[in-house]
Amino acid sequence: MEILHSLVGWIVDTVGQWGYPGVIVMMFLESSFFPFPSEVVIPPAGYLAAQGEMSLSLVILAGIGGSLLGALFNYWLASMWGRPFFEKYGRYLLVSRKNLDRADCFFAEHGHISTFIGRLLPGIRQYISLPAGIARMDLPLFALFTGLGAGIWVIILALVGYFIGNNQELVSRYLHQVVLGLALFAVVLVAGYILVRRRRCDRTP
Numbered sequence: 001m002e003i004l005h006s007l008v009g010w011i012v013d014t015v016g017q018w019g020y021p022g023v024i025v026m027m028f029l030e031s032s033f034f035p036f037p038s039e040v041v042i043p044p045a046g047y048l049a050a051q052g053e054m055s056l057s058l059v060i061l062a063g064i065g066g067s068l069l070g071a072l073f074n075y076w077l078a079s080m081w082g083r084p085f086f087e088k089y090g091r092y093l094l095v096s097r098k099n100l101d102r103a104d105c106f107f108a109e110h111g112h113i114s115t116f117i118g119r120l121l122p123g124i125r126q127y128i129s130l131p132a133g134i135a136r137m138d139l140p141l142f143a144l145f146t147g148l149g150a151g152i153w154v155i156i157l158a159l160v161g162y163f164i165g166n167n168q169e170l171v172s173r174y175l176h177q178v179v180l181g182l183a184l185f186a187v188v189l190v191a192g193y194i195l196v197r198r199r200r201c202d203r204t205p
Helices: 004-019 020-031 042-050 056-094 095-119 127-136 139-164 168-203
Strands: none
Touching: 004 020, 020 042, 020 056, 042 056, 042 139, 056 095, 056 127, 056 139, 095 127, 095 139, 095 168, 127 139, 139 168
16 A cells, blocks of 8 residues: 555656656556556546646546547557467467458447446456457547546546545545446446347348
């Protein structure tokens, strides 16, 4: 816990010195391969906004921008080298060309909802860009739903930091409840999506 408090203190100082570019850089790292949790980036920036040292709206925009840039970086890496890698070595990883073709079809049809929901879930939000990139999902659509999903998460984090402050224990407690709520929301959204699609299929002659 002491290490976490030290890390949060360092982030508050760093964001205070770097300002919005610091938020963008850290959220870029969080959204790419680096294990840099957004939970210790945006709430301190929200806290600084509550102190009048930053603008809450600009913190949110910087957080979304950094998340989108990191996701696009992962997408680019996966689209450039992902499919060639699996086509060459996939048989050793039990990934066939047929599996890749199915993934392409899946993201062509369901990539928008998958990307949006993936951005809401911890442990998935950083990596949903990779299968989307391998399948070469429509890029504007990917960017749109990545921005929407990341936007919800960043807004929540910023508001938690703004209203709760720099108390990491309280922040962690509230974020745990938020994560559970988002997981429930994701389940309801998937169920609704499946129901709507089934009804459309039933109506199709």
